[in-house]
Amino acid sequence: MVPVHKLVDTCAAEFEAYTPYYYSAYEKPFRKLTDGVWKLEVEDEARVSARRKILIVGAGPNRIGQGIEFDYCCVHAAFGLRQDGFETIMVNSNPETVSTDYDTADKLYFEPLTFEDVMNIIDKERPEGVIVQFGGQTSLNLAVPLQKAGAPIIGTSPDSIDRAEDRDRFRRVVEKLGLVQAPNAVAKSAEEALAAVRNMGFPVMVRPSYVLGGRAMEVVYDEESLVRYLSEAVRASPAHPVLIDKFLEGAIEIDVDAISDGRRVVIGGIMEHIEEAGVHSGDSACVLPAFSLVEDQLDEVREQTRWIAEELQVVGLLNIQFAIKSDVLYVLEVNPRASRTVPFVSKAIGVPLAKLAARVMAGKTLEELGFTEEVELQHTAVKCPVFPFSMLPGSEPVLGPEMKSTGEVMGIDVDFGRAFAKAYGAAGHRIPTSGTVFLSVRNDDKRDIIFVARALRDMGFRIVATEGTAGVLRRNGIVAQVVHRAYQDTPNVLDLMDRRQVDLIITTPSGQAPREDQIRIRQAAIENRVTLVTTIPGAMAAVQAIEAVRRGEFSTAAITDYYAGRNPDAGLP
Numbered sequence: 001m002v003p004v005h006k007l008v009d010t011c012a013a014e015f016e017a018y019t020p021y022y023y024s025a026y027e028k029p030f031r032k033l034t035d036g037v038w039k040l041e042v043e044d045e046a047r048v049s050a051r052r053k054i055l056i057v058g059a060g061p062n063r064i065g066q067g068i069e070f071d072y073c074c075v076h077a078a079f080g081l082r083q084d085g086f087e088t089i090m091v092n093s094n095p096e097t098v099s100t101d102y103d104t105a106d107k108l109y110f111e112p113l114t115f116e117d118v119m120n121i122i123d124k125e126r127p128e129g130v131i132v133q134f135g136g137q138t139s140l141n142l143a144v145p146l147q148k149a150g151a152p153i154i155g156t157s158p159d160s161i162d163r164a165e166d167r168d169r170f171r172r173v174v175e176k177l178g179l180v181q182a183p184n185a186v187a188k189s190a191e192e193a194l195a196a197v198r199n200m201g202f203p204v205m206v207r208p209s210y211v212l213g214g215r216a217m218e219v220v221y222d223e224e225s226l227v228r229y230l231s232e233a234v235r236a237s238p239a240h241p242v243l244i245d246k247f248l249e250g251a252i253e254i255d256v257d258a259i260s261d262g263r264r265v266v267i268g269g270i271m272e273h274i275e276e277a278g279v280h281s282g283d284s285a286c287v288l289p290a291f292s293l294v295e296d297q298l299d300e301v302r303e304q305t306r307w308i309a310e311e312l313q314v315v316g317l318l319n320i321q322f323a324i325k326s327d328v329l330y331v332l333e334v335n336p337r338a339s340r341t342v343p344f345v346s347k348a349i350g351v352p353l354a355k356l357a358a359r360v361m362a363g364k365t366l367e368e369l370g371f372t373e374e375v376e377l378q379h380t381a382v383k384c385p386v387f388p389f390s391m392l393p394g395s396e397p398v399l400g401p402e403m404k405s406t407g408e409v410m411g412i413d414v415d416f417g418r419a420f421a422k423a424y425g426a427a428g429h430r431i432p433t434s435g436t437v438f439l440s441v442r443n444d445d446k447r448d449i450i451f452v453a454r455a456l457r458d459m460g461f462r463i464v465a466t467e468g469t470a471g472v473l474r475r476n477g478i479v480a481q482v483v484h485r486a487y488q489d490t491p492n493v494l495d496l497m498d499r500r501q502v503d504l505i506i507t508t509p510s511g512q513a514p515r516e517d518q519i520r521i522r523q524a525a526i527e528n529r530v531t532l533v534t535t536i537p538g539a540m541a542a543v544q545a546i547e548a549v550r551r552g553e554f555s556t557a558a559i560t561d562y563y564a565g566r567n568p569d570a571g572l573p
Helices: 068-083 115-125 136-140 143-148 158-165 167-177 190-200 223-232 295-311 342-349 353-361 416-426 443-458 467-475 493-498 516-527 536-551 559-563
Strands: 002-008 021-027 030-034 037-041 053-057 087-092 107-110 129-131 184-187 204-208 218-220 242-246 252-261 265-273 286-288 315-325 328-335 380-386 407-413 436-440 462-465 504-507 531-533
Touching: 002 115, 053 068, 053 115, 068 087, 068 342, 068 353, 087 115, 115 143, 129 353, 143 158, 158 167, 167 184, 167 295, 167 328, 184 190, 190 204, 190 223, 190 242, 204 223, 218 223, 252 295, 252 353, 265 295, 265 342, 286 342, 286 416, 295 315, 295 328, 315 353, 342 353, 342 380, 342 407, 380 416, 407 416, 416 536, 436 443, 436 467, 436 493, 443 462, 443 467, 443 504, 443 536, 462 467, 493 516, 504 516, 504 536, 516 531, 531 536
Parallel strands: 021 107, 053 087, 053 129, 087 107, 436 462, 436 504, 504 531
Antiparallel strands: 002 021, 030 037, 184 242, 204 218, 204 242, 252 265, 252 315, 265 286, 286 380, 315 328, 380 407
16 A cells, blocks of 8 residues: 545636645555556656755644644745745645645645655655744654654754753753753652652642643642642653743743844844733733833843854744843743744734745845844834633633633734733723723732722722722722622622623732632623733733823824835845
8 A cells, every 4th residue: 555645626627727735545556557567556646846845844723822823934934935936835734724725835735744644745745845843833743753754854953953842951951051941840750740849849830741832731839739730630650741840920921033044143023921921922912022121131132042043053933932030031941943923023023034934944044035133123012812711601711821812913003002902902802991990819919909000090990899909909098999709798799790880800810729709700701791801910001001092192004104114125924
């Protein structure tokens, strides 16, 4: 039995199909008499050309943690390589992506993203290069086995990718470069996990290895919670170890996207997360350029990004997640591949990073492509996640290390408040400019909520709060009416929502096991479509958005209007 590929005629035989796509089958060769000689043949409909070819491994099915951002990168890679004269071959299995549209690549194989299926195509097409950087973790997992089978992987080498992904090898990279990493460990049993945490101290972030979107990831604050996690969420074993990291409470998280041609490293964008470290990067709103970091901190981020790119010999895209706490810069994670923020950064700066990266991987230099230095923005871009909570009755709308968002939107304007207001509104949130705000925060957030409440009061909002929060506000000269908790006598906050008497809710979770009334309040907010904020940084950003809306200084413009002065040869995303 041998693999063959069958053609799907995109024109149904009415016209000649210039962009057909293929699917695989296995057939038994049959004997055919040709020129007096019996030969074994199969019916294979693949049209293999003699052109220079690059094969791009796509992202496969979309799911939370890996989706259309990687499809965007695959599409731009195909466009860029075609611009350089290559025949582009796309391998993907998702009919709902742009990469599988008939006019994206020169040739499409609609195949599962397994080693066997991809290798069958490589054996048939004999491409000059194979790109696995743009398909997320799905395609990246194929890098090493494909290379061992002789596939010509281009861009960052699979060994460099493994140096970034393997815990022990990456720790050696960090130590060699003199960088700082939060204490961490790998546990293959519950006993190892407990010993490691006792050594580094609580709180810690725990998660199973090799997951997408932070699934089953959790922040634990005590041994009882850790034991529960290890017995209910995951079962540690030598084959499936648990990853443990010291959790940096209150740290500012930073995302960096960069591109390297192996000689020059250029920063695409340094994004500051609005939510503190601990919220999954896909769920945190982020801002470009960073809005609260000083220039010395940004220079340190740039310098460490270049060190890491040079040490890993990156060719193509690079994403690094940093955290800053007490003026110390920590390296959280390094991904020598495309990231979910590449489309956002590309649109914000007016430079198609994925397209340039593909051309770099195929042999171009950044100097040849006209992208040699970081773009200095004169505007602010905000990425805001979109959540499905209103469609999922009973879901817990609290942000944490496990990714929950199913999309994202972008707002651009001349300052942070206006840009955030645009993004927040586009994500489906109502931005109230007056009315009643309900506040109920955990003890650790009570100091910060004073400044949020004072700003809301000064804008004319009426403030109602639970007893503990109201007491803190009153002691600081802020009038706050006490309302009962959800489980107490009426009138309570649920009654106010039912009567449409609450316009904004700010409530932060209390530890790992939030009380039942907190869950009921958040679920009722979703059901009644009341604007809900569950983090203090999110509340501070919301206040700036409200101020911007109240000033009414909004204007609309085409995204290209923000790119004045950009290099026209780079092409817009």
